[in-house]
Amino acid sequence: MSDRILQVSRLDVTFQSRLRSNSILRGIDLEIKAGEVLGLVGESGCGKSMTASACLGMVPPPGRVTGSIKIEGEEIVGRPESKLRAIRGGRIAMIFQNPMRSMNPFFTLGRQMIDVICCHRPVNRIEAHSIALSELKAVRIPDPELTLDRYPHQLSGGQIQRALIALALACQPRLLIADEPTTALDVTIQAQIVSLLRRLADEKGLAILFITHDLGLVSQLCDRVAVMYAGRIVETGSVESVIDEPCHPYTEKLLGAVPVVGRGKRDLVSIPGHVPDAAVIPPGCAFHDRCDRATEVCAKAHPPVQTFGQDHAALCHHARRAQQFTEAS
Numbered sequence: 001m002s003d004r005i006l007q008v009s010r011l012d013v014t015f016q017s018r019l020r021s022n023s024i025l026r027g028i029d030l031e032i033k034a035g036e037v038l039g040l041v042g043e044s045g046c047g048k049s050m051t052a053s054a055c056l057g058m059v060p061p062p063g064r065v066t067g068s069i070k071i072e073g074e075e076i077v078g079r080p081e082s083k084l085r086a087i088r089g090g091r092i093a094m095i096f097q098n099p100m101r102s103m104n105p106f107f108t109l110g111r112q113m114i115d116v117i118c119c120h121r122p123v124n125r126i127e128a129h130s131i132a133l134s135e136l137k138a139v140r141i142p143d144p145e146l147t148l149d150r151y152p153h154q155l156s157g158g159q160i161q162r163a164l165i166a167l168a169l170a171c172q173p174r175l176l177i178a179d180e181p182t183t184a185l186d187v188t189i190q191a192q193i194v195s196l197l198r199r200l201a202d203e204k205g206l207a208i209l210f211i212t213h214d215l216g217l218v219s220q221l222c223d224r225v226a227v228m229y230a231g232r233i234v235e236t237g238s239v240e241s242v243i244d245e246p247c248h249p250y251t252e253k254l255l256g257a258v259p260v261v262g263r264g265k266r267d268l269v270s271i272p273g274h275v276p277d278a279a280v281i282p283p284g285c286a287f288h289d290r291c292d293r294a295t296e297v298c299a300k301a302h303p304p305v306q307t308f309g310q311d312h313a314a315l316c317h318h319a320r321r322a323q324q325f326t327e328a329s
């Protein structure tokens with residue numbers, strides 16, 4: 001059996017209104033294998049969360065999805081909601097930025113975990129209780145028995161995020177989508193959640209799509225990274241290759257010229273200008289009015305994919321390794 005858990009190809013998401021057509025995602029290709037963590041980065045509004053929604057079959061109406069999204073070889077584009085529901089929460093799980101909002105404040109953690117486990121696995125409530133307990137132990141929550149009897153407001157943000165990861169794992173997913181899961185947490189708890197996710201990928205073979213603005217976290221956690229701009233993946237490759245030697249001018253700018261040393265954290269750098277509106281994406285390369293390397297062809301022709309070594313590709317007319325660029329300029 002293939003170890004490819006997620007395969008996305010030529011994915012487009014468009015929102016059509018009476019007056020205009022917004023191309024939110026354009027020709028997205030992604031792949032995540034078992035045990036692999038893929039980081040998805042890019043400026044606000046570039047389409048990271050929409051990519052996550054599409055992978056869950058949860059693009060809101062009137063969004064139109066075309067292309068292909070396969071979970072363990074099974075196509076989800078065009079699937080009826082009843083079939084998607086079984087895949088979601090079963091083979092795919094998701095954790096979000098604000099964990100408190102994913103919990104019902106009126107029920108204990110145990111009640112919520114047992115309900116979800118019973119919904120996705122053929123077990124009774126007593127069996128579900130022991131699954132909940134063992135998953136809480138697996139994510140190293142202190143006093144798991146006691147924690148099961150607590151209400152969400154009696155838990156810290158870090159404990160809730162761990163509990164949600166435990167809940168996701170109790171349903172035995174193959175793919176975990178994490179959309180900025182540590183943004184609301186302090187740095188120490190962030191580090192604990194990141195090392196937990198890494199351990200789950202290594203030990204359980206979980207495939208993880210990790211969405212973030214924090215390049216420090218990408219370096220710590222991810223095997224590969226995909227950089228998005230205006231609804232497209234513009235650069236992808238191993239973390240070492242893309243972060244140490246970016247080939248696309250956008251990635252190079254996002255990374256900034258000078259790494260922030262000693263903070264253990266490196267947010268994306270803000271770039272002058274703004275991402276084009278999805279209704280009026282310019283012809284040629286969508287980045288051309290913000291790019292120092294742009295030439296005449298960039299405003300006219302769609303950029304080609306250029307490859308660098310085995311697993312590193314950039315969508316650009318003038319892609320080259322950052323070192324080459326530094327030497328040439």
Ligand SMILES: Nc1ncnc2c1ncn2[C@@H]1O[C@H](COP(=O)(O)OP(=O)(O)OP(=O)(O)O)[C@@H](O)[C@H]1O
Pocket residue numbers: 015022024042043044045046047048049050051060278
């Ligand atoms: N329901 C919707 N209808 C129409 N357009 C939408 C909808 N949801 C999001 N968009 C648009 O899709 C684009 C991508 O949004 P998305 O939420 O994926 O960005 P993002 O990369 O996750 O940003 P952030 O880093 O701020 O979370 C934005 O231009 C947004 O306005």
Ligand code: SF4
Pocket residue numbers: 248249250285286287288289291292293294295298303315316317318319
């Ligand atoms: S295609 Fe041209 S404008 Fe676009 S990123 Fe490459 S050099 Fe810049």
Ligand SMILES: [Mg+2]
Pocket residue numbers: 048049050179
């Ligand atoms: Mg988002």
